[in-house]
Amino acid sequence: xxxxxxxxxxxxxxxxxxxxxxxxxxxxxxxxxxxxxxxxxxxxxxxxxxxxxxxxxxxxxxxxxxxxxxxxxxxxxxxxxxxxxxxxxxxxxxxxxxxxxxxxxxxxxxxxxxxxxxxxxxxxxxxxxxxxxxxxxxxxxxxxxxxxxxxxxxxxxxxxxxxxxxxxxxxxxxxxxxxxxxxxxxxxxxxxxxxxxxxxxxxxxxxxxxxxxxxxxxxxxxxxxxxxxxxxxxxxxxxxxxxxxxxxxxxxxxxxxxxxxxxxxxxxxxxxxxxxxxxxxxxxxxxxxxxxxxxxxxxxxxxxxxxxxxxxxxxxxxxxxxxxxxxxxxxxxxxxxxxxxxxxxxxxxxxxxxxxxxxxxxxxxxxxxxxxxxxxxxxxxxxxxxxxx
Numbered sequence: 001x002x003x004x005x006x007x008x009x010x011x012x013x014x015x016x017x018x019x020x021x022x023x024x025x026x027x028x029x030x031x032x033x034x035x036x037x038x039x040x041x042x043x044x045x046x047x048x049x050x051x052x053x054x055x056x057x058x059x060x061x062x063x064x065x066x067x068x069x070x071x072x073x074x075x076x077x078x079x080x081x082x083x084x085x086x087x088x089x090x091x092x093x094x095x096x097x098x099x100x101x102x103x104x105x106x107x108x109x110x111x112x113x114x115x116x117x118x119x120x121x122x123x124x125x126x127x128x129x130x131x132x133x134x135x136x137x138x139x140x141x142x143x144x145x146x147x148x149x150x151x152x153x154x155x156x157x158x159x160x161x162x163x164x165x166x167x168x169x170x171x172x173x174x175x176x177x178x179x180x181x182x183x184x185x186x187x188x189x190x191x192x193x194x195x196x197x198x199x200x201x202x203x204x205x206x207x208x209x210x211x212x213x214x215x216x217x218x219x220x221x222x223x224x225x226x227x228x229x230x231x232x233x234x235x236x237x238x239x240x241x242x243x244x245x246x247x248x249x250x251x252x253x254x255x256x257x258x259x260x261x262x263x264x265x266x267x268x269x270x271x272x273x274x275x276x277x278x279x280x281x282x283x284x285x286x287x288x289x290x291x292x293x294x295x296x297x298x299x300x301x302x303x304x305x306x307x308x309x310x311x312x313x314x315x316x317x318x319x320x321x322x323x324x325x326x327x328x329x330x331x332x333x334x335x336x337x338x339x340x341x342x343x344x345x346x347x348x349x350x351x352x353x354x355x356x357x358x359x360x361x362x363x364x365x366x367x368x369x370x371x372x373x374x375x376x377x378x379x380x381x382x383x384x385x386x387x388x389x
Contacts, residue, residue, distance in 0.1 A: 124153060125176035131187045131310035136166045143170070148178025158292055158315075159251075159385035165193060168388060171292045171315050186306050189317045192351035192387035197379045200353045200387035202319065204295065206231040206259040207326075208359030209238045215358060216244060218367045225249045227384040228358065229295045229317075232257030232277035239284045246288045251383045253293035254278065254314055261300045270308045293317050293384060317384065319355040320344070326357045333366035340366075341373040349379060351387055 130147055140151035140163060147154075149172050154160075158170050169187045174180045192200055205212065205228055219226060228245055230252055235242045245252060256262065256273040257280070265273070278290055294314035296305065306316050323340050325331050340354055356363045374381055 124150070126173045126313075127176040127178070128174045128180070129311055129313040130172045130174060130180050130182045131185045131307075131315070132170050132172050132182050133185050133187065134164045134166055134168045134170060138166070139163065143172060143182070146180070147172040147182045148174040148180045150175065157313075160389065161386075162389055165195075165389065168193075169315055171310065171313055173313065184307070184310070186303050187310065187316060188301065188306060189315060189353070189388070191320045191353055192384070193389060194347075194350040197346075197350055197377075198382045198387045199349055199351075199374065199379055200384045201226045201356065201381045202229060202253075202295075202317075202353055202384055203227075203356050203358050203363075204229045204255055204326075205234045205238075205358035206255055206297065207234075207357070209234065209241060210359070211361045211364035212238070212241050212358045214364040215367060216241070216248065218364070218371070219250070220248055222368075222371050224371060224381050225251070225383050226381065227251040227253055227293065229253045229255040229293070230277070230281070230290070231255045231259050231297075232273075232280045233259070234358075235277070235280050235284050242281070243285050246285045251293070251385060252281065252288060252290050253295065253317070253384070254290040255295050256297055259297040261298055262296055262305045263300050263302050267304075267308055270305060271312055274309065274312050274314065290314075317353065320348075320352040321354050323354060323356045323363065325360040325363045331360070331362045333362050333369065336362055336366040337369050337373060340370050341377070346377065346379075349377075353384065353387070 132143065132147065134143070140154055140160075143149070144151045144154055153173055153175070154170060157173050158164075164170060169185075169189050172180070172182060192198070201224075203215065203226060225248070228250055230242065234255075242252075254274055254277050257276040258273065260273065262270050262273070274294070281288055281290055291313055292315045294309050295317050296309075299318060301316065309316050321340070321344055323331075323336055325336055336356075340356070344352060371381060
């Protein structure tokens, strides 16, 4: 006796296959008994087909296709499908009827409206910037209150991962509608914190780019991230290298658009050099930024240039040690290895900012040995923002 399956369970009715050359045995149909509380099994007509032996030919196996009956399901109705003859299999003999279950009406499924994602809050409007050096006992909260800013905004803008130490130079963004009581400090950063054995390797990119991919390969292979000071012209000529720097976690900083001596430009021209460089980066690598660091081309600056740069939201950065890879006679990798790692004492190297250039093939060739030497000395090469903390 067949027992009806519980509701919501598809019932598969299997059809017996009669082998060739086997006497046909009459089958007695057994009616399924409905069980109270369960859904009845739909009747499926089964047709037995007796193969006919053809003299002189081998008997052909009969492939019987199974029809699947469905119990009414609240969510999805499944319709039995009769398989189509596939090349390489024996086709169904003519005249053979295959039972097909009738699809059951499916109740309509109510669609649930999905609320659109919330729109991110707009970035706070910034009305101006102030250069500030953290004093003993000052906190971000106190600096923000005096500078018309917000602690979290100052931290994010200056790439801080911890409260700033006394002596740390900051750019304090002033929010629209707020006033600042902070005195403007004229700043030129020349080194970072000596608390840890870290050095900041900074590479200027304003001329050649041929060695840049080799430099990036070495940094990637060693798991080292550094800071690149890029000109806008270099970004425009090397968009893929620029995007690679961003993708691999390096910091980018502003080195003007055309690498001029800013002391020879008027105020408006200085601001345009900065703005055009930021604009080409946004066009090349949307979402990336050159803020908050800036380095003057040729190391040429005066108090006027520094104050303009700070008012535009950039922290001026010089260096502790120039590798000399871009001046004078061409340098060898051996010269650069010794100058970068041995020119300063270990005490002087702590927090040092080292200047090198992306266009120097000698720097690219010396870089693996430089990183190895620093590691042997117990020093780590880091991004500028990390060394300044």
